[in-house]
Amino acid sequence: MEQETIAGIIFVAMYAVIVSEKIHRTIIAMIGAILMIIMGIMTQETAVHHIDFNTLGLLIGMMIIVAITSKTGLFNFIAVWAAKKAKADPVNLLVYLSLITAICSAFLDNVTTVLLMVPVTFSITTKLHVDVMPYLLAQVIASNVGGTATLIGDPPNIMIGSAVKELTFAAFIENLAIISIINLILITAIFVLLYRKHLTTKPELKALVMQENEWDELKDIPLLRKCLFVLGLVILMFFLHSLTGLESSLIAIAGAFLLLLLVGKEEFVEHAMHGVEWPTIFFFIGLFIAVGGLVETGVIRDLAVQGVNLTGGDVTKTSMLVLWMSAIVSAFLDNIPFVATMIPLIQDMGAMGVSNLEPVWWSLALGACLGGNGTIIGASANVIVAGMAAERGVPMTFVRFMMVGFPLMILTILTSTVYVYLRYLM
Numbered sequence: 001m002e003q004e005t006i007a008g009i010i011f012v013a014m015y016a017v018i019v020s021e022k023i024h025r026t027i028i029a030m031i032g033a034i035l036m037i038i039m040g041i042m043t044q045e046t047a048v049h050h051i052d053f054n055t056l057g058l059l060i061g062m063m064i065i066v067a068i069t070s071k072t073g074l075f076n077f078i079a080v081w082a083a084k085k086a087k088a089d090p091v092n093l094l095v096y097l098s099l100i101t102a103i104c105s106a107f108l109d110n111v112t113t114v115l116l117m118v119p120v121t122f123s124i125t126t127k128l129h130v131d132v133m134p135y136l137l138a139q140v141i142a143s144n145v146g147g148t149a150t151l152i153g154d155p156p157n158i159m160i161g162s163a164v165k166e167l168t169f170a171a172f173i174e175n176l177a178i179i180s181i182i183n184l185i186l187i188t189a190i191f192v193l194l195y196r197k198h199l200t201t202k203p204e205l206k207a208l209v210m211q212e213n214e215w216d217e218l219k220d221i222p223l224l225r226k227c228l229f230v231l232g233l234v235i236l237m238f239f240l241h242s243l244t245g246l247e248s249s250l251i252a253i254a255g256a257f258l259l260l261l262l263v264g265k266e267e268f269v270e271h272a273m274h275g276v277e278w279p280t281i282f283f284f285i286g287l288f289i290a291v292g293g294l295v296e297t298g299v300i301r302d303l304a305v306q307g308v309n310l311t312g313g314d315v316t317k318t319s320m321l322v323l324w325m326s327a328i329v330s331a332f333l334d335n336i337p338f339v340a341t342m343i344p345l346i347q348d349m350g351a352m353g354v355s356n357l358e359p360v361w362w363s364l365a366l367g368a369c370l371g372g373n374g375t376i377i378g379a380s381a382n383v384i385v386a387g388m389a390a391e392r393g394v395p396m397t398f399v400r401f402m403m404v405g406f407p408l409m410i411l412t413i414l415t416s417t418v419y420v421y422l423r424y425l426m
Contacts, residue, residue: 003040004297004299004302006041006297007294007297008294008297008299010036010039010041010293011032011290013032014028014031018377019399021397021398024279025283025377025398026280029282029285029286030282030285030286032290033047033285033286033289033290036289041293041296041297042292042293046296047289047292050292050296051285051289051292052284052288053249054247054249055155055249055284055336055380056249056281056285057247057248057250057252057253058109058111058248058249058252059115059277059280059284059384060252061251061253061254061255062111062112063275063276063277064257064273064275064276065227065230065252065255065256066115066275067271067272067275067276068263068271068275069231070119071220072218072220072223072224073217073224074227074228075116077214077218079120079121079123079124080124080127080209080214082096082120082124083127083128083209084212084214087206087210088128088206088207088209088210090128090130090199090200090201091192091195091196093124093128094134094188094191094192094195097135097138097139098142098187098188098191099184099188101113101114101139101143101146102142102146102184104116104143104146105144105145105146105153106147106149106150107152107153107235108152109147109153109155109248110143110144110146110147111380111384112238112252113143114143114384114385114388115388118136118139118385118388121136121139122392124209127205127208127209128201128209130199130200131198132389133394134191134194134195134199137401137404138188139385140379140381141405141408142187144369144370144372144379144381144382145180145183145373146180147369148176148183148369148370149172149173149177149181150172150173151168151169151172152169152238152239154372155335155336155380156335156339156364157369158241159339159343160343160361160365164361175362175423176362179366179415182419183370183412183415186411187411187412190408190411194404226259226263230258230259231255233255233258234251234255237255256272277387277388277391279390280383280384283383284380287377291333294333300329300333300338303329315356315357315425316421316425318360319359319362319421319425320420320421322342322346322360322363322364323364323413323416324417326339326342326363326364326367326371327366327367327370327371327374327409328374330367330371330372330378331371331375331406331409332374332377335369335371335378335379338368339368342364343364346361346364359420359423359424359425362420362424366413366420367413370409370412370413370416371409371413372409373408373409373412374406374409375398375405376396376397376398376401376402378405378409
């Protein structure tokens with residue numbers, strides 16, 4: 001009990017300082033992780049085991065690919081193309097970028113998507129002289145909603161699909177795509193209502209953008225061909241994950257160094273390493289270890305067990321509780337260890353004779369994925385966008401994100417509650 005208390009105090013204190021934003025969140029996360037080890041919550045070896053190297057490898061690999069690709073002008077090309085399709089109207093552009101992000105997040109993972117989309121967003125908002133923050137907020141929330149729709153869109157879905165063989169790629173699309181589309185339409189409409197009066201630009205800037213030739217933005221065609229080849233190969237391997245068994249981290253890292261090999265210039269290695277958001281990487285390391293302290297002391301498991309016990313094995317009550325509990329917990333903690341804890345608990349319910357666990361699994365997927373929109377550290381994509389924005393001189397604060405993200409998270413969970421009840425539990 002003492003260990004649980006110490007771990008809880010360290011985590012709550014760490015979280016409070018992160019929310020206050022007085023000290024950089026990377027410093028606080030690493031100090032929290034170090035305290036977990038110093039206070040005897042876990043050994044250094046155990047702490048290392050709690051670091052999700054699959055996530056870190058994916059991030060580093062894709063950051064390297066994005067850094068090299070940025071030198072080709074591809075992101076400016078996409079920015080001008082999207083702006084012209086939207087008639088250079090800032091509100092229409094918000095809708096276009098949100099939809100593109102959500103669709104890509106369904107078939108890539110959402111981290112890869114935002115790494116590709118954020119440079120595009122900064123490029124076009126700079127051309128139109130509009131505030132980039134509404135676009136970043138809309139895209140990160142759209143990425144988490146879009147990632148909910150498929151087996152490979154978000155890590156919790158991958159974990160659930162791996163644990164329950166009946167839940168195939170097609171099953172995820174059949175069961176979660178509809179509610180993901182509904183939620184995407186809702187949040188996009190709300191963003192338009194919230195920001196339509198603020199997203200204005202001068203007619204002459206619109207005219208300049210409409211006159212631009214997107215093809216002129218491409219600066220290095222030979223390099224672009226190599227980047228597109230490697231990026232296409234990486235995306236293909238992501239799709240074939242269930243067949244090859246290769247982790248996404250290995251695919252991303254292999255793609256990054258294959259691209260460096262194809263480029264064959266030493267200066268690209270330096271440029272690629274500078275393109276990795278190291279503060280974000282170390283924030284994740286600290287967060288993984290800090291949450292690992294809660295796992296080791298049984299805090300997360302106790303929370304999950306007590307929640308499931310409240311329902312007495314009733315499928316309807318369990319589904320609703322899992323949906324809301326996973327959403328709230330995933331807003332404030334990393335959803336990966338929580339889902340890892342919940343999977344065997346739900347499987348145990350089946351072993352104890354509870355039939356029809358399907359709505360419980362979909363509730364877990366919806367809650368864990370959509371709950372990440374609640375706070376800036378609720379999902380990997382949120383942290384990545386915040387880090388990339390900070391690098392470009394646009395701080396995305398914890399409070400500002402939560403003021404927009406948390407109400408939208410609650411709204412999407414409400415619609416998901418209605419969906420799960422009407423489709424599976426009536």
